[in-house]
Amino acid sequence: AKAAGRNTLRFYDPLMQAAVHRRATLELDMRIGLERGQFELFYQPQMDRDRVIGCEALLRWHHPRDGFVSPAAFIPLAEETGLILPLGEWVLRAACEQLARWAQDPAFAHLSLAVNVSPRQFHQSGFVDQALAALAGAGADASRLELELTEGLLLQDVEDTIRKMVRLKGYGVGFSLDDFGTGYSSLAYLKRLPLDQLKIDQSFVRDVLTDPNDAAIARTIVALGISLGLRVIAEGVETEAQRVFLERHHCHAWQGYLLSRPLPAAEFEALVRERAAQAGG
Ligand code: C2E
Ligand code: CA
Ligand code: CA
Ligand code: CA
Secondary structure, three states: OHHHHHHHHHHHOHHHHHHHHHHHHHHHHHHHHHHOOOEEEEEEEEEEOOEEEEEEEEEEEEEOOOEEEOHHHHHHHHHHHOOHHHHHHHHHHHHHHHHHHHHOOOOOOOOEEEEEOOHHHHHOOOHHHHHHHHHHHHOOOHHHEEEEEEHHHHHOOHHHHHHHHHHHHHOOOEEEEEEEOOOOOOHHHHHHOOOOEEEEOHHHHOOOOOOHHHHHHHHHHHHHHHHOOOEEEEOOOOOHHHHHHHHHOOOOEEOOOOOOOOEEHHHHHHHHHHHHHHHHO
């Protein structure tokens, strides 16, 4: 029966069948994982020159059978299936709880925390109330929270996007435009969005020293940000030479493997303490 089954499947395209099956399995595993606490936030330091000014929360999934699963593998599917809604809400709550814990400790109270928000999550009708409830529930300071949005957001209802941003900004929440330069945003939209920061995508940073086009794009994003009154941060900085190049071109905020990969909370805290001790002594 098994052999016949295989033949039948072959007729329908085994590769496609396998892909459908993998997706269904992954989706179910994600739902179970969320219930069973298999997700965790890691934190990557965000720097201003040599000072840690905050961090970006990056989601990690400890799958009981497959081990660590990369967000690149499950976030797109979570968006397609709508699972990003409960998952994203969990991320917001976990991030706000972390912020509230850090607020108790003078070593961490100055840090900002950036959270990635997917377009589908942001466009859901109750998003602003959900974010405010996460902040209030944890007792976290809204002005320490930054939301990282992508240009994909602008494919839908720009007016709604602006309204939501303005409401949250009223409470002190900050906004970054993530992966800037890789998506769909026109400069006309960019001008209208109440942003605080642009993030230079790592695809431009990677070869910034060797590819004149990437260097030109990076410099242009910095100049654009400055002239719009926005902060600019580079992501994916892996070498001191890249950091120096960016700083020479007036981008002094950065994050990347040059300092650290995303870390579990306790390791991130140890790194912040260690650097503060170095700076002090
Ligand atoms: P992103 O927001 O652009 O995050 C930056 C990615 O680059 C992260 O990958 C980070 O670990 C990685 N990275 C940081 N520094 C370096 C570096 O110096 N070199 C290189 N090569 N990579 C670096 P990660 O953690 O695998 O996340 C991938 C993507 O998954 C994120 O891209 C983001 O779009 C999405 N994601 C992660 N967490 C969340 C979340 O909580 N919610 C949502 N909606 N999306 C998330
Ligand atoms: Ca991001
Ligand atoms: Ca802020
Ligand atoms: Ca990116």
